[in-house]
Amino acid sequence: MYHDPALARETQSDPASDPRPKSAVSTGTGIAGLVGMGAWLAVARSYGLDGPYSALINLLACGIPMVLWAVIVDKVHRNPSTGIDWSAPKPLSDTLDISITKIAGLWLTWGGIAAIYAVCRFYWTGNFAFAMWCFQVAAPALFILSVPYVLWLDRRLIEPKDGAWHLGAWLLGNQPHDESAIHSHLRSWAVKGFFLAFMLAIVPPGFGGFIRASSDGILGNPIALANWLITGMFMIDVAFATVGYILTFRPLDSHIRSANPYMAGWAFALICYPPFILMGNGGPLDYHPGTSDWTHWLAGQTILLWITGAILVTLTAIYAWATLAFGFRFSNLTHRGIITHGPYSWTRHPAYLSKNLFWWLSTCPLLVTTGSIYDAVRATVLLACVSGVYYIRAKTEERHLGADPDYRAYSEWMERNAPVPRLVACITGRKFRPGYAGTAHSD
Structure with a gap:
């Protein structure tokens, strides 16, 4: 790629000729989340709702408006980068074996994360105990709902054999699998398992501190x-x-x-x-x-x-x-x-x-x-x-x-x-x- 310094100077002085690359997220998405959060914070401050359940509601107040904006306004579900073809879902019989293998890989992943939480007692002390409580409450629904979700999604995915599928294929031993895809899958879930526990642990203290702070003077x-x-x-x-x-x-x-x-x-x-x-x-x-x-x-x-x-x-x-x-x-x-x-x-x-x-x-x-x-x-x-x-x-x-x-x-x-x-x-x-x-x- 050739770079012309003169052209660079022209584009610096004329933004219209050198537009900023499009962002994967619209400005409206974040604003929607901030407005939803602001509404709940006003209620929580007014009624002294400073506990951990109120902090979880704050997450809903932030997340739900963002999802609605992203789907209704930005139509992110139509982005080619989703890898989804909404117009032509496959028959369930064509993807059932793939879905079963993928569910096996997902459940193995989640079981491994749960085992790490159980072994590392650090996760059951201090603020992290709240995060573990959240996971315990959510786990049954997560495992149950993963079945219809995967069955539904795989019918619409252009390429349903992702890292979870390759891990499931390795576990079941009935299909060739790609180790690099498995490693990528495990890295992704390692990020989520580690950082989500930390984030949930610090949600209530920060929220409570903000709500409880006195405004006098x-x-x-x-x-x-x-x-x-x-x-x-x-x-x-x-x-x-x-x-x-x-x-x-x-x-x-x-x-x-x-x-x-x-x-x-x-x-x-x-x-x-x-x-x-x-x-x-x-x-x-x-x-x-x-x-x-x-x-x-x-x-x-x-x-x-x-x-x-x-x-x-x-x-x-x-x-x-x-x-x-x-x-x-x-x-x-x-x-x-x-x-x-x-x-x-x-x-x-x-x-x-x-x-x-x-x-x-x-x-x-x-x-x-x-x-x-x-x-x-x-x-x-x-x-x-x-x-x-x-x-x-x-x-x-x-x-x-x-x-x-x-x-x-x-x-x-x-x-x-x-x-x-x-x-x-x-x-x-x-x-x-x-x-x-x-x-x-x-x-």
Whole structure:
């Protein structure tokens, strides 16, 4: 592919001649979910509904409007990427054997995930106990409803022999199977099994904290207002992410196209989450000892507190927006369609960028309460390492998604037009490289 610098300059100044690649999710999908969530939050705040069941209703209030918008307005079920031919369902007799084999593969997968949960007692303590309760309640319906769902869907799939089928064929030993398809299937469900448990575990605390927060005098208190708004932004992020892990369905075109096949991608993602987290209290990358936060260092400086609080709220809003932009397709370590709108038209990694800027500004690692230069250097180096972890996560995502031509087109458009890549290129002197792979995925 030849790149003409003159043409690049023209397209930068004339967006109409260089349109942004279409996003896999419409802006309306996320807005619909946000409106539904806002309505339930108003009810919950009014009546003090701050419990875990109310938090689950919040997920429904977020997810149902998004599904309705996606199906009725966007008609995502008609997308060619679903792999579904709605016009010509096959006779059940033609796909019954395939469906039985696939159901065997699915049940084996779910049984394996359940066994891991049962063995790892970590999942039965603290907030994770709520996630396990949810799975226990949902499991019977999941197993039963999977039968009619698979029977119905396989009649309409253009190619019904997916990874679940290959796993079932391996289990039953009655058909040739593709090991690479099995590995891809297991990676996808490993992502869902690991991250959905984590997301469900943190749904009630964040929701309850936001609902219970007192509004008395909050508008005149920069710290209280900022903390409440930040809590709300994280609650939105978690709700949309949780809905994304739940609604992984091919008829909604939200299925997992592929899960990251690179070990480095998994390693650097998992160390950001329990039980593998390295940044937690006492962890190798815990940069907090000896430090304080922005409220300590700016105590008594009312104007600076307001300014800093506003910046931190804005950064958290961008972080939440980056998840909201996915609609119900958010998922770590996976490709579920390329997102090009919202903050992903500014930078390939809005969540990673805003999250790390938040940590640097809110912690100020060079300022320590001990007065020790060693502690200041240590905190700064460790926080730099944490940022490095997210940089590597971004690069492994780039490598994974770079196999998709749509993604490469988006990445090249970003190089030519997006503010952050162009700013970085200006600072570093890096020139545009055709075929450069960026990312439209976030955490």
